[in-house]
Amino acid sequence: DIQMTQSPSSLSASVGDRVTITCRASQSITNYLHWYQQKPGKAPELLIYLASRLRSGVPSRFSGSGSGTDFTLTISSLQPEDFATYYCQQSDSSPGSFGQGTKVEIK
Amino acid sequence: QITLKESGPTLVKPTQTLTLTCTFSGFSLGTSGVGVGWIRQPPGKALEWLALIYWNDDKRYSPSLKSRLTITQDTSKNQVVLTMTNMDPADTATYYCAHRDDRSGYDVGFLDYWGQGTLVTVSS
Numbered sequence: 001d002i003q004m005t006q007s008p009s010s011l012s013a014s015v016g017d018r019v020t021i022t023c024r025a026s027q028s029i030t031n032y033l034h035w036y037q038q039k040p041g042k043a044p045e046l047l048i049y050l051a052s053r054l055r056s057g058v059p060s061r062f063s064g065s066g067s068g069t070d071f072t073l074t075i076s077s078l079q080p081e082d083f084a085t086y087y088c089q090q091s092d093s094s095p096g097s098f099g100q101g102t103k104v105e106i107k
Numbered sequence: 108q109i110t111l112k113e114s115g116p117t118l119v120k121p122t123q124t125l126t127l128t129c130t131f132s133g134f135s136l137g138t139s140g141v142g143v144g145w146i147r148q149p150p151g152k153a154l155e156w157l158a159l160i161y162w163n164d165d166k167r168y169s170p171s172l173k174s175r176l177t178i179t180q181d182t183s184k185n186q187v188v189l190t191m192t193n194m195d196p197a198d199t200a201t202y203y204c205a206h207r208d209d210r211s212g213y214d215v216g217f218l219d220y221w222g223q224g225t226l227v228t229v230s231s
Contacts, residue, residue: 098146101154
């Protein structure tokens with residue numbers, strides 16, 4: 001099984017801050033890495049797919065990068081609606097596996 | 108637009124078999140590059156992949172749960188059914204189904220539409 005490790009597990013940030021979340025795979029997954037946002041009581045929503053492709057309708061302040069084993073999700077200027085939990089997911093080894101999540105909280 | 112909705116029991120007893128149905132609209136499981144997956148989330152914990160079925164009836168299962176899971180499709184009803192045997196209190200979770208887009212490459216896709224989820228509690 002491919003293990004996905006996110007860091008940090010949680011962070012506190014202010015509106016307007018630049019936020020970076022990292023995701024590391026236990027083996028190379030090429031660019032088969034996707035990012036999801038989940039708000040309390042809601043289903044996850046896709047933000048970024050194939051490491052760096054922004055889903056249509058997702059604000060451009062979200063961006064993704066990386067390949068191989070190391071990936072990042074960046075929010076360039078944190079907005080109030082961005083406070084949520086973020087998950088990475090690999091699909092190199094089907095059906096895939098998720099990271100443990102990163103909770104972004106208000107400072 | 109694409110929508111999915113999970114249905115099934117909210118409470119099951121230990122050792123029982125859970126059957127969940129995902130009813131979807133806005134796409135066909137007969138279309139190349141399309142799949143439907145099941146994912147669960149215990150309260151306060153992370154997401155966990157369970158199973159996936161493709162338009163060609165190819166199936167994938169979580170290695171750790173494979174012996175307990177079966178995924179099937181009824182294309183005529185636009186439904187995907189997941190069964191999980193020998194339920195345990197540790198299986199208490201919100202169960203989601205989701206549309207999987209594999210048009211960028213077979214078996215490497217992503218989940219772009221999700222159902223609202225259904226909470227299943229395992230307790231005697």
